[in-house]
Amino acid sequence: MGNKQILVAGILDTKGEEIKFLADRVRAAGGNAVILELSVGHEVGWADISLSEVVSRAGKKKEEIFALDRNSASDLIAAGAIKLVDELRTAGKVDGVIAYGGSMGASIATRIMQSLPIGVPKIMLTTMASGDVGPYVGTRDICMMYPIAEAGLNKVTREILNNAAGAVVGMASAPAMEGVAEKPLIGCMMFGVTTPCVLRASSIMEKAGYDVMINHAVGSGGRSMEELIRDGYITGMLDITTHEIADEMLGGVLGAGPDRMTAAGELGIPQVIAPGGLDLINFGPKNTVPERLLKETDQPGRNLYEHNPTVTCIGVSMEEGYMIGEHMAEKLNAARGPSVLCVPMQGWGACDLAEPDIELGWAGPGSGPVWTADVDNPKWSRRSVQYVKALQAKIDPNKDNLEVILVDKHMNDPVFADFMAELLLEMLNGTWTKGNKSDLPYVIPF
Amino acid sequence: MGNKQILVAGILDTKGEEIKFLADRVRAAGGNAVILELSVGHEVGWADISLSEVVSRAGKKKEEIFALDRNSASDLIAAGAIKLVDELRTAGKVDGVIAYGGSMGASIATRIMQSLPIGVPKIMLTTMASGDVGPYVGTRDICMMYPIAEAGLNKVTREILNNAAGAVVGMASAPAMEGVAEKPLIGCMMFGVTTPCVLRASSIMEKAGYDVMINHAVGSGGRSMEELIRDGYITGMLDITTHEIADEMLGGVLGAGPDRMTAAGELGIPQVIAPGGLDLINFGPKNTVPERLLKETDQPGRNLYEHNPTVTCIGVSMEEGYMIGEHMAEKLNAARGPSVLCVPMQGWGACDLAEPDIELGWAGPGSGPVWTADVDNPKWSRRSVQYVKALQAKIDPNKDNLEVILVDKHMNDPVFADFMAELLLEMLNGTWTKGNKSDLPYVIPF
Numbered sequence: 001m002g003n004k005q006i007l008v009a010g011i012l013d014t015k016g017e018e019i020k021f022l023a024d025r026v027r028a029a030g031g032n033a034v035i036l037e038l039s040v041g042h043e044v045g046w047a048d049i050s051l052s053e054v055v056s057r058a059g060k061k062k063e064e065i066f067a068l069d070r071n072s073a074s075d076l077i078a079a080g081a082i083k084l085v086d087e088l089r090t091a092g093k094v095d096g097v098i099a100y101g102g103s104m105g106a107s108i109a110t111r112i113m114q115s116l117p118i119g120v121p122k123i124m125l126t127t128m129a130s131g132d133v134g135p136y137v138g139t140r141d142i143c144m145m146y147p148i149a150e151a152g153l154n155k156v157t158r159e160i161l162n163n164a165a166g167a168v169v170g171m172a173s174a175p176a177m178e179g180v181a182e183k184p185l186i187g188c189m190m191f192g193v194t195t196p197c198v199l200r201a202s203s204i205m206e207k208a209g210y211d212v213m214i215n216h217a218v219g220s221g222g223r224s225m226e227e228l229i230r231d232g233y234i235t236g237m238l239d240i241t242t243h244e245i246a247d248e249m250l251g252g253v254l255g256a257g258p259d260r261m262t263a264a265g266e267l268g269i270p271q272v273i274a275p276g277g278l279d280l281i282n283f284g285p286k287n288t289v290p291e292r293l294l295k296e297t298d299q300p301g302r303n304l305y306e307h308n309p310t311v312t313c314i315g316v317s318m319e320e321g322y323m324i325g326e327h328m329a330e331k332l333n334a335a336r337g338p339s340v341l342c343v344p345m346q347g348w349g350a351c352d353l354a355e356p357d358i359e360l361g362w363a364g365p366g367s368g369p370v371w372t373a374d375v376d377n378p379k380w381s382r383r384s385v386q387y388v389k390a391l392q393a394k395i396d397p398n399k400d401n402l403e404v405i406l407v408d409k410h411m412n413d414p415v416f417a418d419f420m421a422e423l424l425l426e427m428l429n430g431t432w433t434k435g436n437k438s439d440l441p442y443v444i445p446f
Numbered sequence: 447m448g449n450k451q452i453l454v455a456g457i458l459d460t461k462g463e464e465i466k467f468l469a470d471r472v473r474a475a476g477g478n479a480v481i482l483e484l485s486v487g488h489e490v491g492w493a494d495i496s497l498s499e500v501v502s503r504a505g506k507k508k509e510e511i512f513a514l515d516r517n518s519a520s521d522l523i524a525a526g527a528i529k530l531v532d533e534l535r536t537a538g539k540v541d542g543v544i545a546y547g548g549s550m551g552a553s554i555a556t557r558i559m560q561s562l563p564i565g566v567p568k569i570m571l572t573t574m575a576s577g578d579v580g581p582y583v584g585t586r587d588i589c590m591m592y593p594i595a596e597a598g599l600n601k602v603t604r605e606i607l608n609n610a611a612g613a614v615v616g617m618a619s620a621p622a623m624e625g626v627a628e629k630p631l632i633g634c635m636m637f638g639v640t641t642p643c644v645l646r647a648s649s650i651m652e653k654a655g656y657d658v659m660i661n662h663a664v665g666s667g668g669r670s671m672e673e674l675i676r677d678g679y680i681t682g683m684l685d686i687t688t689h690e691i692a693d694e695m696l697g698g699v700l701g702a703g704p705d706r707m708t709a710a711g712e713l714g715i716p717q718v719i720a721p722g723g724l725d726l727i728n729f730g731p732k733n734t735v736p737e738r739l740l741k742e743t744d745q746p747g748r749n750l751y752e753h754n755p756t757v758t759c760i761g762v763s764m765e766e767g768y769m770i771g772e773h774m775a776e777k778l779n780a781a782r783g784p785s786v787l788c789v790p791m792q793g794w795g796a797c798d799l800a801e802p803d804i805e806l807g808w809a810g811p812g813s814g815p816v817w818t819a820d821v822d823n824p825k826w827s828r829r830s831v832q833y834v835k836a837l838q839a840k841i842d843p844n845k846d847n848l849e850v851i852l853v854d855k856h857m858n859d860p861v862f863a864d865f866m867a868e869l870l871l872e873m874l875n876g877t878w879t880k881g882n883k884s885d886l887p888y889v890i891p892f
Contacts, residue, residue, distance in 0.1 A: 028621045118594070119605040121613070129590065130583040130666045137576040137592050141606045143613065144575065145589045148564070148670050152648070154631050154657035156679055159565040160587045163617040167567070167589065170616015171609040175474045185600050202598070211600035220576045224594050233602055 003032040004095035004172035007085065009112065011105045012047055013039040018100050018161065021153055022125075025165035026098065031172065034093075038081060038101075038108045040073050042066060049084070057083035074104055078111040085112055089120070096121035096172040098164060102150065103128050110136040117231070121171035125164055139224030143167070183211040184235035186424070187225050187264075191217040191241045192307075193349030194276035196361060196412040197420075198240050204421035205238065217241040217277065222256030229263035236270045236424050240411075243277025243349075246316055246324060251290065252281040261328065265335030270427035272420045273332075273341045276411055278324055279352040279370050279383060280305075280313040289314060301372035301383050305351055313351065315370030321383040325390025332404075333396045338427040340403045342420055343388060345380040345444065346410040347371065352381060353410055360412040379408075392446070403434045406444040415442065449478040450541035450618035453531065455558065457551045458493055459485040464546050464607065467599055468571075471611035472544065477618065480539075484527060484547075484554045486519050488512060495530070503529035520550055524557040531558055535566070542567035542618040544610060548596065549574050556582040563677070567617035571610055585670030589613070629657040630681035632870070633671050633710075637663040637687045638753075639795030640722035642807060642858040643866075644686050650867035651684065663687040663723065668702030675709035682716045682874050684866060686857075689723025689795075692762055692770055697736065698727040707774065711781030716873035718866045719778075719787045722857055724770055725798040725816050725829060726751075726759040735760060747818035747829050751797055759797065761816030767829040771836025778850075779842045784873040786849045788866055789834060791826040791890065792856040793817065798827060799856055806858040825854075838892070849880045852890040861888065 006026045010019040012035070023033035037047035037054060043062050052062045058080035065073045088094045097116065099109035106126040113122040122142045129136075129144040137144060145164055149157045186205045190198040202212040213228065215221035222244040228234055239261060248255030264271040279301075283289045286306055293314045296302045301315040316324070332339055347353040349361070352371050356364025374382040391404050409416040419437075426432035437443050452472045456465040458481070469479035483493035483500060489508050498508045504526035511519045534540045543562065545555035552572040559568040568588045575590040583590060591610055595603045632651045636644040648658040659674065661667035668690040674680050685707060694701030710717040725747070729735045732752055739760045742748045747761040762770070778785055793799040795807070798817050802810025820828040837850050855862040865883075872878035883889050 025620070025623075028623075029616065029619075118602060119609065121609055123589070123613075127662050127664075127667070129579070130585065131580045132578040133575070133590070134577045139576065139592075139594065141592055141594060141609070143569070143589045143591045143610075144579070146583050146585075146587055146666075148585065148587060148661070148674075149659050150636060150662040150667065151660045152658050154659050155628050156564060156631070156659055156674065158623060158626060162620050162623055163565065163567055163587070164589075166616040166618075166620025167569075167613040168616070170475065170612040170614070170619070172612075173475075173616070174471070174608050174612025177471075177474075177604060177608055180604060182601050185602070190596060212598050213595050213600050213602055214597045215594065216573050216596040218573075220592075221573070221596065228594075228602065 268337030
């Protein structure tokens with residue numbers, strides 16, 4: 001199979017010596033190093049792939065790039081490099097990417113890495129790697145490595161760069177997995193408040209012959225799930241924990257962008273959905289909760305719950321519950337494949353239940369911190385009733401692939417988990433039809 | 447040399463299948479996987495190194511650990527594992543460490559990794575890796591890798607774990623560097639406002655036959671420099687940029703802990719120091735600057751400077767300048783090796799100068815944003831004069847290894863960089879004596 005082709009990328013006009021050394025060590029480790037220039041100031045002339053070639057893919061000449069401010073220049077360099085690296089990869093010439101840089105170099109290089117499929121080795125060496133790397137990593141399998149020094153080749157940095165070179169060649173040479181039976185993959189979203197439900201439902205899927213990918217519904221998890229669906233990894237969705245939608249709409253910190261809960265619908269992939277965690281808006285430490293919300297904690301369901309010193313939750317109000325219902329109805333109406341939204345009327349997670357029940361996730365004392373009983377039917381959540389009113393007003397009743405099922409259970413009741421898993425299995429087996437669960441004793445007419 | 451010994455660590459009672467798979471892939475890549483148990487809930491019985499053995503190093507039995515709350519348990523597991531891994535490493539049985547975990551697993555495993563020397567391969571797989579990883583990485587060469595999924599083995603996670611296994615074996619097998627002449631290493635601290643000075647002084651050191659390690663003075667940089675000194679990497683310090691001390695004392699965000707500027711003194715390593723950047727306290731976006739400071743921006747030198755949307759600086763007040771002088775004098779008095787503090791009286795960085803001068807780092811218009819002229823000698827910074835008063839009151843005049851030199855230049859004047867580099871070279875050559883620069887025209891009597 002020959003030597004592995006490793007792209008060694010960086011801003012050569014300021015980090016040239018470091019990149020040259022890194023390329024040498026990639027070669028020493030048995031890789032074929034190809035130096036990719038991302039220079040923002042001037043072209044060095046010794047790169048394997050020059051900046052001129054990179055920016056030609058963005059329709060620019062190097063002089064045009066160097067005349068721009070650094071941020072605009074870096075955007076065009078990244079855009080050109082993404083195209084060029086995609087061409088190389090399609091031609092079988094990219095077995096891995098490694099880069100070294102400061103904040104600017106890391107910003108350009110990780111945009112290239114984020115554009116590459118999962119599994120292509122990606123290592124970013126940067127002093128930014130001992131801080132918030134969220135923007136650099138995004139939702140991709142990027143290795144961030146802290147080289148300690150900002151600049152300079154010496155016995156510390158040489159040792160670290162040598163290790164990194166060994167790592168990228170080692171990743172590119174990792175033996176193929178034989179004897180691992182690949183099963184079709186179910187996507188599933190989890191959060192603390194829905195854990196009992198998710199673990200039970202996913203274990204049913206596993207017993208039925210599927211693998212399950214459980215993402216953490218903290219923003220990056222939802223984003224990467226939507227990407228995995230679009231990249232063709234996912235056969236069916238158990239979208240139990242949709243609370244990222246509340247954070248996105250209401251200013252919480254765990255939003256996953258406006259496109260959450262759209263990919264499966266667009267691609268026609270079977271999906272069973274629940275309002276897991278939509279009773280909560282999530283913030284960091286208590287002093288980061290907006291003043292406006294703190295003033296409303298006397299309103300029904302608008303309670304504050306300090307989960308721990310770094311996570312503070314505020315209950316979703318009744319009006320917001322209605323708004324979320326409208327928003328989700330719109331996304332569901334656009335779905336092209338089998339889609340069922342299951343609404344557990346007795347509460348949407350461990351913070352949202354009428355009485356303490358350790359099995360359902362709330363030890364008490366008293367009701368869950370954001371629970372509010374419905375006036376007409378106090379066994380049901382008032383927020384859930386508002387949400388259902390919005391669904392009744394907005395869901396397209398004429399679509400045979402789309403159903404809303406109200407279930408007279410709590411989210412974490414085992415019956416609810418079993419119900420959702422069974423629905424998804426029927427969809428995958430082709431035996432599900434709209435309304436085929438209506439006779440079950442705990443199903444409430446929508 | 448035999449197969450590389452790779453510790454594969456994790457909380458086996460919740461991530462057992464993932465860790466087993468990771469160990470299999472380490473073996474497939476040619477490593478010798480040794481599974482290290484960090485379980486917090488119960489012992490699984492199949493680890494190569496059991497939790498009982500781990501916590502025995504902390505003087506505990508597993509039953510005692512499992513009876514504790516998870517945070518206390520994890521502290522003891524980490525403490526035991528650090529001792530045990532150190533024993534193994536001393537016996538030549540650790541060529542690399544890889545771990546997979548959630549936030550708890552990452553917290554325990556990276557504490558072990560942080561205890562290992564630079565150069566020992568360290569890879570942490572965790573969904574926490576697409577966020578603020580500062581606490582996990584600290585000041586060490588740890589690779590943080592985002593496995594996308596919170597849990598579950600499937601075609602996505604298997605591919606990523608297989609890559610990670612290849613990476614750790616590849617790092618452990620990275621060829622030794624031959625033909626690289628190791629030179630003695632000079633430590634140097636840099637920040638935007640002192641860049642011209644640092645680059646010039648360090649290039650002089652390089653020409654004189656030294657390697658230079660330039661760390662970014664943003665907290666982690668200063669901490670890791672102090673560690674590198676204590677670990678024996680550093681031959682001499684060009685501690686030009688000490689501003690982390692201001693942030694530590696005055697509530698800025700780039701503090702490096704109370705031990706900054708102590709290691710070289712304690713170990714008797716030659717050090718040339720300057721007050722680079724001590725004119726500024728650093729914060730994040732403008733809305734994160736404490737109200738108290740915003741109210742004082744009409745005071746001399748207390749100006750606000752928005753460097754960019756994510757970095758806001760406030761000038762150090764005259765009183766604070768005096769306090770910083772006292773603090774540094776105390777640390778200097780304790781130094782055991784040749785130590786010179788050079789004070790550039792015309793300003794301490796690119797934001798602190800009387801008139802625009804692009805070579806010194808400030809394009810104008812007007813004086814630097816935190817500049818305040820001394821009343822008696824308007825060419826000098828008033829803050830610097832206050833600082834010197836504190837030094838005059840506190841510096842021990844009887845120590846032959848310790849000198850304060852006032853220089854009638856700006857920090858970024860090439861003469862100042864040359865002066866400091868020459869001082870350090872004389873110290874390293876053994877030709878420096880206290881007072882031997884007093885006759886230079888730009889040296890002011892202290």
